[in-house]
Amino acid sequence: MSESIFDRYPEKRKLLAEPVSGSEELLQVNGHFHTPYSFSAFSEIRQVFEMALAEKVKVLGINDFYTTDGYEEFNRLAKEYQIFPLFNIEFMALQKDLQAAGVRVNDPNNPGRTYFSGKGLKYPVMLNAEMMGKLLQVQNESNRQTGEMIEKLNRWLKDIYEDFSFSFDIMKAKYAKNLLRERHISKALRETVAEKYPSEENQIAVWEKIFSGKAPKSEVADFAGLENEIRGNLLKSGGKAFVPEDDKAFLSLEQVIELIIHAGGIPCYPVLLDNPKGEFTDFEGDYQQLYESLIAKKVYSLELIPGRNNPGIMEEFVNYFNEKGFLITFGTEHNTPQLDPITVFGGDGKELSDPMKKIGYEGACVIAAHQYLLAKEKEGFLDASGKAKLERRDEFVQLGNAVIKNFVE
Incomplete structure (x- = not known):
């Protein structure tokens, strides 16, 4: 286990007394990305840091599903590149009362299903x-569900007389770390078809057969588009390799929040907000109701992926x-x-406005201060009852700014 970045930090009083160069400068932050420890566009965690270095992003937040396995490598690379690390995690929870009522939360297709993050977990966790x-x-x-999907996919490939198949263990060893997810299956199938059928014409013919007579809409060179079609045609409801999720795949939201707090994290709701048609889910459509x-x-923390939102709608929501x-x-x-770039852009492909950058950086500062205090065995942004110290947010921003800039400069 590599040493925590906080081992070399001075105590709070001394840290705040030290001059902070560029104390008013707003550093670029990406507070939520996934790594190969769940599923990611990145081939390895080092790639994230190399991109961040090139794009001048100074704060990075790992946010893998169900696991903290990437933390040690993330911590080590943060020290190597002098880029400040935020230790986060993500879950899919199930709110059964909202599921029964047909209320969509932040999954537009599955009522009750709730993506939920923990920010600033104590490291080491x-x-x-229990x-x-x-x-x-x-x-x-x-992993059990993914394994069953692979078995069903193999049966379908045999039914259409394709002479290749997949092993859970081999696929996991090649494409994943600990968790093997349906996106890994899509990638493995796409790469296998491309290897077995070098010509574009033959690949298209095979995809049409695998998709039950439906020709692919994506070019074979459009890896992301084709893999999304594989998921939609084979691994989602109605597909030949679809396996429904068991309730055991989900914790309740209350259990997720308890686990996050126990690990030292700040419970955080990931906001879906508007889709390309300007539509909202039932849970998010009324800001006041969502707040309550x-x-x-x-829950006093929110995160957004601005690249999927209308900038005007996002700014109105964030300001609220x-x-x-x-x-x-x-x-x-x-x-x-x-x-895509590691820099956070809005849904219009442009940089975030200065007010949004300020809010995002201050949020990262609060998490940084929280992590620092926990590492010093102090109480962080949450009190003993789990309530956030909102009235002291500015104090945490000041401390977090000192924590981050002490590390990156």
């Missing part, structure tokens, strides 16, 4: 046996919650095969 058991439960269930729902569950004292961060996700 220490979970007791919490580790819950984490392993969802990891194992995710989150506060009732002691920023004025209420919420901790807000931005990221790129990178949870598809598409390798």
Whole structure:
């Protein structure tokens, strides 16, 4: 286990007394991206840091599904590149009451299903046996479902007289770290077809056969588009290799929040916001109602992926919650095969406005201060009851700014 970056930091009083060069400068932040430890556009974590270095991004937030396995490598590379690390995690929870009521939360297709993140976990992460058991439960269930998908895919390939098949263990060893997900299956199938059928014409013919007579819409060189078609045609509901998720694949939202707090993290709701048609989910359409729902569950942190939102709508939403004292961060996700820049851009392809950059950087500062205080065995942004210290947000921003700039400069 590599040493925590906080081992060399001075105590709070001394840290704040030290001059901070460029103290007013807003550093570029990407607070949410996935790595190969779940599924990612990146081939390895080092690639993230190389891109960040080239694009002058100074703060990075790992945010893998169900796992902290990438933390040690992430921590080591952060020290090597002098880019400040935010230690995050993501879950898919299930709110059964909202599922029964048909309420879509931040998954537009599955009522009740709720993506949820933890920000600023203590590193190294220490979970007791009960919490580790819950984490392993969802990891194992995710792998079990993926394994069944591979078996069904193999049966379908045999039915259409294709003489190749896949092994869970071999696919996991080649494409994944600990978790093998459906996106890995899509990538493996695309690469195998391309290798077996070198000509574009033959590949198209094979895809039409695999897709039950439906010709692919994507060019064979459009890896991201083709892999999304594989998922849609084979691995989603109605597809030949579809396997429905068992309830064991999900923790309740309350269990997820408990696990995050136990690991030292700040519970954070990932906002879907508007789709390309300007539509919102049932849960997010009314900002005041969303605010009240989150506060009732002691959730005081939000994150957005601005690249999928209308900038005007996003700014209105962010300003609304920023004025209420919420901790807000931005990221790129990178949870598809598409390798976009690590810099956070808006849905119009342009840089975020200066006010949005300021809000995002201040959010990262709060998380940095929280991580620093936990590493010094102090209370962080949450009090003993799990309530955020919103009234002290500016104090955490100041401390976090010192923490980050002490590390990167």
